[in-house]
Amino acid sequence: MNQQLKKQSIVRKGAVIPFTIIVALTVIFNILFLDYFIRKSAEFIGTKINGAEVNVAAVNTSFMNLSFEIVGIEMTDPELPHQNRLQVGRILYKMSWDALLRGKIYIEDGMINDINIRTKRKYPGYVVPEDVSTEPSAAQTSLAAAKEEFKGNIFGDISSVLTGVDAKSQTAQIGNELKSKKRYEELNKEVAGKEEQWKAIMKDLPKDDEISSIKKRIKAIDFGNLKDFKKAKDTLKEIDSVKDDIKKVSKSYESASKQLKTDVNYIETSIKDVEKLVKEDVQDLKKRLNIPSLDPQSMAKILFGAEFANKIKEVEHYASIAKEYMPPKKDKTKTKDTISTPPPRGKGVNYQFGTPTSYPLFWAKHLQIDSSNAQGNLKGQILDLTSDQATINKATKINIEGNLPPENINGMMANIVFDHRNGAKDSVFVRIASMGITDKNLSNSEDVKFAVKNAIAFLEFKANLIDGRVGITLQNILKEVNYSIEAKSKTIQEILESVAASTQTISVNAEAKGSWSDLDWSLRTNLAESLKNGVGAHADKKIKELQDKLENEVKSKIEGEKSKLLSKVDSLKGDYLGKLDLDKNKSNDLLKELADGQSNSSKSAAKKAGAKQLDKLKKKLKL
Amino acid sequence: MTLLLKQIFAFFKLLNSDTGEQQLAAGIACGLILGFAPALSLQTLVVFVLLFFFRIQMGAAFLAAFFFKLVAYIFDPLFHQIGVVILEVEFLRPLYTILYTMPIIPFTKFYNTVVMGAGVVGFLLAPVVYFFAKKSIVKYRLTVVARFKATKVWKFVQATSFYKWYAKYDQLYGEV
Numbered sequence: 001m002n003q004q005l006k007k008q009s010i011v012r013k014g015a016v017i018p019f020t021i022i023v024a025l026t027v028i029f030n031i032l033f034l035d036y037f038i039r040k041s042a043e044f045i046g047t048k049i050n051g052a053e054v055n056v057a058a059v060n061t062s063f064m065n066l067s068f069e070i071v072g073i074e075m076t077d078p079e080l081p082h083q084n085r086l087q088v089g090r091i092l093y094k095m096s097w098d099a100l101l102r103g104k105i106y107i108e109d110g111m112i113n114d115i116n117i118r119t120k121r122k123y124p125g126y127v128v129p130e131d132v133s134t135e136p137s138a139a140q141t142s143l144a145a146a147k148e149e150f151k152g153n154i155f156g157d158i159s160s161v162l163t164g165v166d167a168k169s170q171t172a173q174i175g176n177e178l179k180s181k182k183r184y185e186e187l188n189k190e191v192a193g194k195e196e197q198w199k200a201i202m203k204d205l206p207k208d209d210e211i212s213s214i215k216k217r218i219k220a221i222d223f224g225n226l227k228d229f230k231k232a233k234d235t236l237k238e239i240d241s242v243k244d245d246i247k248k249v250s251k252s253y254e255s256a257s258k259q260l261k262t263d264v265n266y267i268e269t270s271i272k273d274v275e276k277l278v279k280e281d282v283q284d285l286k287k288r289l290n291i292p293s294l295d296p297q298s299m300a301k302i303l304f305g306a307e308f309a310n311k312i313k314e315v316e317h318y319a320s321i322a323k324e325y326m327p328p329k330k331d332k333t334k335t336k337d338t339i340s341t342p343p344p345r346g347k348g349v350n351y352q353f354g355t356p357t358s359y360p361l362f363w364a365k366h367l368q369i370d371s372s373n374a375q376g377n378l379k380g381q382i383l384d385l386t387s388d389q390a391t392i393n394k395a396t397k398i399n400i401e402g403n404l405p406p407e408n409i410n411g412m413m414a415n416i417v418f419d420h421r422n423g424a425k426d427s428v429f430v431r432i433a434s435m436g437i438t439d440k441n442l443s444n445s446e447d448v449k450f451a452v453k454n455a456i457a458f459l460e461f462k463a464n465l466i467d468g469r470v471g472i473t474l475q476n477i478l479k480e481v482n483y484s485i486e487a488k489s490k491t492i493q494e495i496l497e498s499v500a501a502s503t504q505t506i507s508v509n510a511e512a513k514g515s516w517s518d519l520d521w522s523l524r525t526n527l528a529e530s531l532k533n534g535v536g537a538h539a540d541k542k543i544k545e546l547q548d549k550l551e552n553e554v555k556s557k558i559e560g561e562k563s564k565l566l567s568k569v570d571s572l573k574g575d576y577l578g579k580l581d582l583d584k585n586k587s588n589d590l591l592k593e594l595a596d597g598q599s600n601s602s603k604s605a606a607k608k609a610g611a612k613q614l615d616k617l618k619k620k621l622k623l
Numbered sequence: 624m625t626l627l628l629k630q631i632f633a634f635f636k637l638l639n640s641d642t643g644e645q646q647l648a649a650g651i652a653c654g655l656i657l658g659f660a661p662a663l664s665l666q667t668l669v670v671f672v673l674l675f676f677f678r679i680q681m682g683a684a685f686l687a688a689f690f691f692k693l694v695a696y697i698f699d700p701l702f703h704q705i706g707v708v709i710l711e712v713e714f715l716r717p718l719y720t721i722l723y724t725m726p727i728i729p730f731t732k733f734y735n736t737v738v739m740g741a742g743v744v745g746f747l748l749a750p751v752v753y754f755f756a757k758k759s760i761v762k763y764r765l766t767v768v769a770r771f772k773a774t775k776v777w778k779f780v781q782a783t784s785f786y787k788w789y790a791k792y793d794q795l796y797g798e799v
Contacts, residue, residue: 098726102725350734353724
């Protein structure tokens with residue numbers, strides 16, 4: 001065996017056949033299964049991007065001319081899984097050999113045909129559940145908060161106010177949940193605790209007998225000794241010692257008084273703060289009892305805010321996907337930051353060494369959209385869809401225009417730009433000249449049903465997203481509006497009918513601007529104005545009455561705790577601070593007494609010295 | 624799977640024979656490169672071609688690749704750091720740009736920090752591992768195998784008819 005090994009050459013000639021078999025198997029695999037795997041991968045990635053199931057009917061690849069055909073793409077609508085938000089009949093493109101040999105995908109020209117929107121699915125598509133493990137972005141949190149704020153049913157709320165809301169019975173159940181009441185209870189407990197502390201402080205203060213003993217010591221001092229040099233030293237020593245004792249007493253009174261005053265101030269400020277909580281409680285109750293605000297801006301937010309926020313959410317979703325797949329060029333400092341954080345194990349960080357003439361990892365230079373089918377005509381183009389805009393120095397542009405008559409959409413135009421060459425600058429402009437609207441619910445409660453039965457809408461939507469700063473506007477005009485109104489109360493029915501009669505055209509102007517984490521919302525609609533005018537001063541008065549009632553109810557709920565606290569504070573102030581002030585005065589009197597003694601002694605000494613000098617002078621002058 | 628097992632058995636057989644230490648050492652060195660490189664990359668393909676066409680012990684390569692894959696996993700953060708340092712070298716940027724835009728070369732994924740770090744370490748260590756493995760195999764044969772062959776147990780096994788039958792079979796059909 002060993003001899004056999006020694007004779008063997010370094011080249012394994014026997015490997016030629018297995019190698020050939022492997023190559024042949026690879027070719028067969030590609031012929032039979034490559035299209036299948038690409039189709040499955042496209043469905044998997046598409047589902048991740050779309051947020052709901054994406055189906056691809058077929059993928060046909062040709063190795064010879066590097067062509068790629070994707071047939072029958074269906075993108076499920078995540079909000080309505082039984083329908084597709086978009087259906088594309090065919091995408092066809094050719095890749096470049098030159099780029100492929102460099103490990104890049106470059107598509108010079110491609111075609112997208114047969115586009116349909118809102119088509120019915122054979123079965124409801126799978127919707128990707130929201131990833132709760134990852135922290136929501138600032139934009140997601142902000143939009144969710146806005147949607148929560150815009151929740152409500154303005155028509156139902158007005159109806160219930162006009163038909164009567166019993167504030168007293170409602171507040172009776174929630175008396176214990178009032179923030180102001182809870183705070184007063186806490187403060188009462190705190191004051192009880194503080195009273196114990198104060199008692200201990202007062203106990204440690206100098207007693208009356210200490211003060212009277214100091215008084216006795218002052219009286220015992222013979223200030224006349226100050227004239228006598230021999231005795232003056234001891235007397236001065238005694239004066240200093242008494243002075244120190246008085247200062248000690250005074251200091252302990254002062255520190256106790258200071259602490260008590262701080263505590264009293266804290267309680268008094270807390271009481272003022274509770275008054276703010278009373279206002280919050282009233283607001284909370286208003287929300288809970290669905291007492292509406294007749295401010296047109298607030299009403300507009302409730303009527304159309306959620307819809308506007310949903311549109312912004314969609315823009316944010318696609319902008320963040322664009323940012324993920326077309327990352328903006330990082331500046332040097334940012335690159336260092338990224339590098340300092342270790343990437344996930346086994347992943348590493350990919351560097352790009354592109355030059356202006358090189359290919360980015362993916363670049364679809366021109367994709368022509370040309371769709372003509374039963375749903376209508378769509379024409380447009382996608383330009384420079386790439387993974388690295390900085391390399392090709394071009395922004396990605398999508399332009400589409402067309403008409404979809406069966407969907408009642410005419411004069412549609414969309415211009416979208418993703419410019420990530422230097423930071424992220426995205427813009428979206430969508431205009432629909434006319435769009436049929438049917439059964440748009442504005443209120444669907446038991447008491448009131450108010451809907452736009454049909455109307456013709458004009459829509460213009462503009463969004464500018466520049467490095468985290470947002471500026472989004474929506475103008476929506478609904479013309480020839482037919483309403484559907486059903487109200488339990490006859491009065492409400494009449495009011496809403498008059499509102500409908502005076503509002504044949506609804507205009508909505510919405511704007512959101514600022515940073516994603518702090519969006520400034522502004523919504524205006526003439527429907528809100530009409531509604532305010534329709535329900536008139538009567539509802540306004542009722543709402544004000546209710547608000548006053550609620551305020552009084554809250555105040556009566558907290559009255560007991562509040563007066564308990566106030567009387568406690570008063571008694572503590574009188575009992576402790578008053579006594580402390582008296583005691584402080586006593587120590588001051590002692591100091592004064594000591595000072596008087598000293599000054600009297602020095603005055604008499606000066607008087608005697610003066611008389612002596614006068615005698616001497618008289619003797620000299622022999623008077 | 625059978626082919627893989629066969630190669631692994633062949634590895635143990637060759638390891639305990641008197642020859643083929645170069646094939647084994649080359650196999651272990653190739654395993655190091657395989658273990659440190661990403662599964663789907665140009666360098667992996669090149670190593671596989673080498674394994675196929677040159678008399679390098681495949682079992683040794685596969686076992687070493689498995690072992691070094693675990694090592695690579697442990698040292699992944701270090702490889703990333705090394706990769707960052709190498710890819711950040713300013714005077715090499717023109718070279719990287721040429722390589723990046725050249726045909727075929729990007730399939731090595733050299734532009735990835737972990738691949739670059741692990742690749743450089745792998746290629747530098749491969750000759751060291753080759754010579755170290757060669758010396759270790761010789762030493763192993765002189766100490767462990769020789770002593771084992773001198774034991775009574777082994778002599779007893781060698782005396783059995785089953786072993787004789789196996790030795791004959793191996794002489795006729797066995798190959799490394």
